[in-house]
Amino acid sequence: MLVNKKIVLGITGGIAAYKAAELTRVLVKAGAQVRVIMTKSAMEFITPLTMQTLSQGPVYTDMFAPAGEFDMAHISLADFADAFLIAPATGNIIGKLASGIADDLLTTTLMAQNKPTLVCPAMNDKMLANPVVQDNIKKLRQYGYEVMESAVGELACKTSGAGRLPDIPVIIDALESLLTPKDYEGEEVLVTAGPTQEPLDPVRYITNLSSGKMGYALATAARHRGASVTLISGPCAMPAPPGVKIINVRTALEMHEAVMKNFTKATVIVKAAAVADYRPESVSEEKIKKSKGLAGIRLVPNPDIIAEIGAKKTRGILVGFAMETQELLANARLKLARKKMDMIVANSLREEGAGFGTDTNIVTIIDSNGKEIRLDKMTKSQVAHRILDHVKTLKKKKGPAKRK
Ligand code: CTP
Numbered sequence: 001m002l003v004n005k006k007i008v009l010g011i012t013g014g015i016a017a018y019k020a021a022e023l024t025r026v027l028v029k030a031g032a033q034v035r036v037i038m039t040k041s042a043m044e045f046i047t048p049l050t051m052q053t054l055s056q057g058p059v060y061t062d063m064f065a066p067a068g069e070f071d072m073a074h075i076s077l078a079d080f081a082d083a084f085l086i087a088p089a090t091g092n093i094i095g096k097l098a099s100g101i102a103d104d105l106l107t108t109t110l111m112a113q114n115k116p117t118l119v120c121p122a123m124n125d126k127m128l129a130n131p132v133v134q135d136n137i138k139k140l141r142q143y144g145y146e147v148m149e150s151a152v153g154e155l156a157c158k159t160s161g162a163g164r165l166p167d168i169p170v171i172i173d174a175l176e177s178l179l180t181p182k183d184y185e186g187e188e189v190l191v192t193a194g195p196t197q198e199p200l201d202p203v204r205y206i207t208n209l210s211s212g213k214m215g216y217a218l219a220t221a222a223r224h225r226g227a228s229v230t231l232i233s234g235p236c237a238m239p240a241p242p243g244v245k246i247i248n249v250r251t252a253l254e255m256h257e258a259v260m261k262n263f264t265k266a267t268v269i270v271k272a273a274a275v276a277d278y279r280p281e282s283v284s285e286e287k288i289k290k291s292k293g294l295a296g297i298r299l300v301p302n303p304d305i306i307a308e309i310g311a312k313k314t315r316g317i318l319v320g321f322a323m324e325t326q327e328l329l330a331n332a333r334l335k336l337a338r339k340k341m342d343m344i345v346a347n348s349l350r351e352e353g354a355g356f357g358t359d360t361n362i363v364t365i366i367d368s369n370g371k372e373i374r375l376d377k378m379t380k381s382q383v384a385h386r387i388l389d390h391v392k393t394l395k396k397k398k399g400p401a402k403r404k
Contacts, residue, residue, distance in 0.1 A: 001176040001224070001381065003031035008081040010106045011051070013041020015156040016088035016122040016165040021046060023087055023168050024054040030172065035077060036060065037106045039093070063105040074105060078113030083179055086110075088122035088165045091133045097145070098136035116178045119147045120171055125161030146178055173220070173242050182226030183392065189222040190266035191215050192259060192273035192305075194234030196252045200297065201284040208274050209356040212236030214321070214380050215272035219244050221384035222268070230266070232258045234273055252276050252302035259305050268391055270319040271306045274356075278302060310340030317391050317398070322346045323355065332366055342394055343367045345387060353377045365390050369397075 007027055011020045020036075027034050034055040038048060048059040058069050060077065070076030086093060086106075093106070097119075102108040110117070119140060127133060128150060140147050148171065151164040166174075193215020197205040212233060219231040220241045229244045232255060240246040247262070249255045252275045263269055278299035288294060306320045320341045322332040325348070332346035347363045349355045354362040354377070361383045365373040367390065375386055 001179060002027065005032045005179060006080055006082045007032045007034050008077050008084050009034055009036050010084065010086040010110070011036060011038045011042040011046070012086065012088060012090045012093045013039055013044055014088045014090045014122050015045060017042050017045035019165050019168070020087055021050050021054055023171060024051060026168055026172060028054065028056060035080065037077065037109060039104055039106050060105055063108060074109040074112050077109050081113065081115045083115055083175065084110065084113065084117040085175060086117070087120035087171060089119045091123050091127045094119065094121060094133060094136045094140060098139040117145050118175055118178055119145050120166055121147065121150050122165035123163050124155060124157050125159055125163040128163045146174065148174055170242055177224040180224040184222055184388065185226035187227040187268055188266045189227040189229045189268045189270065190262055191219045191222065191229065191270045192232045192255060193219065194236040195274050196234045196255055196276045197250050198252065198276045198279035199283050200280050201286065201288045203287055206276060206280065208276065210274035211357040212238060213357070213359065214361060214383070216241055217380040217384040218270050218272055218387065221381060221388055225388060230262055232262070252279060256303045256305050263309055266316070268317045269309060272321050274323065275305060276302060304339070306341065307339040317342045317394055319343045319345065319387065319391060323349055325349050329364060336366055336368060341368065343390060367394060
């Protein structure tokens, strides 16, 4: 999402200014082109040289500097930017923006632009709680700025409370969302993700290698596009994506119950979870002792969740996944028809850069009209957007979603 995006990062003078260095590194790594404007106070906390090195571009600090990369930097930077990011934003810059003060390069540039702008406040908790600052934040939101909530925790001034700069992944997520067109507004998207765990006793279970990355990428992409998203997740190591309603489950039976409770209002259902097909017939209350011996484990089938929805649904889009080690497309086509899906995303465990745990995937999208789209290797986030693009095409053909 940030690939080739032009981001102008404004850094103001608070102790969190040092975090702008890491933020810039992450933005550049994500493919963004970053230009930095620093206020005079910001340079007391971090040097332009650091920012120049990390952003791989010039750093702007002076309204009246001789022309460099850009003539009239305040106008040119405003034209250049796809988005502005103010991190950290002090109470002072928030006050100036709210009152229309333009007395340095950053405030003048911000006055001269109308691009999406993300403001990340960071200051002492009492400063943040000050009614004037709160009023100014409200005003900025009314003027169309996206102002993030500060994080809560330990502050540099040895107190604890609200006022920390939001964590970098949370800022990146908010920026991606700001840059994403909202073509899923009004949609209710239900995503399942991750593996399930089928317990044998209090310490042992049967599971699979699913990391949940594909499902989490789908939930995030749908939310960035404006959907209201419910994510039903098996045990995964990742934090819940911001802004998504998450329901954590462990077993296939728990996932089944959660999906059955939530699927009726969904207009799009994406079943990315790797649900265990079988579970132990009984779960021992006590740890199974080696000394007692184990003759075998009797397994019973779990409900096929997507097949149950496929049998019930009337309209709306049902998307499944097929992870195969052989006969990828043939097996995927069979699953698509057997489980009455509208679309299946086939990926092979045999291809380098695809499958469990990787950050990339190589998939073929197959829909119930027989259309097949083979996608090159791309990030799971890019795959997620391509899946959602195709869901939209199918929705147009089917008309508005209606479910029993
Ligand atoms: N699925 C499900 N409930 C199950 C098993 C699978 O909802 N109990 C869904 C998965 O979320 C996925 C699709 O069905 O979207 C295909 O999953 P897969 O495991 O590939 O299919 P199976 O029917 O279990 O076939 P097999 O394991 O024999 O390949």
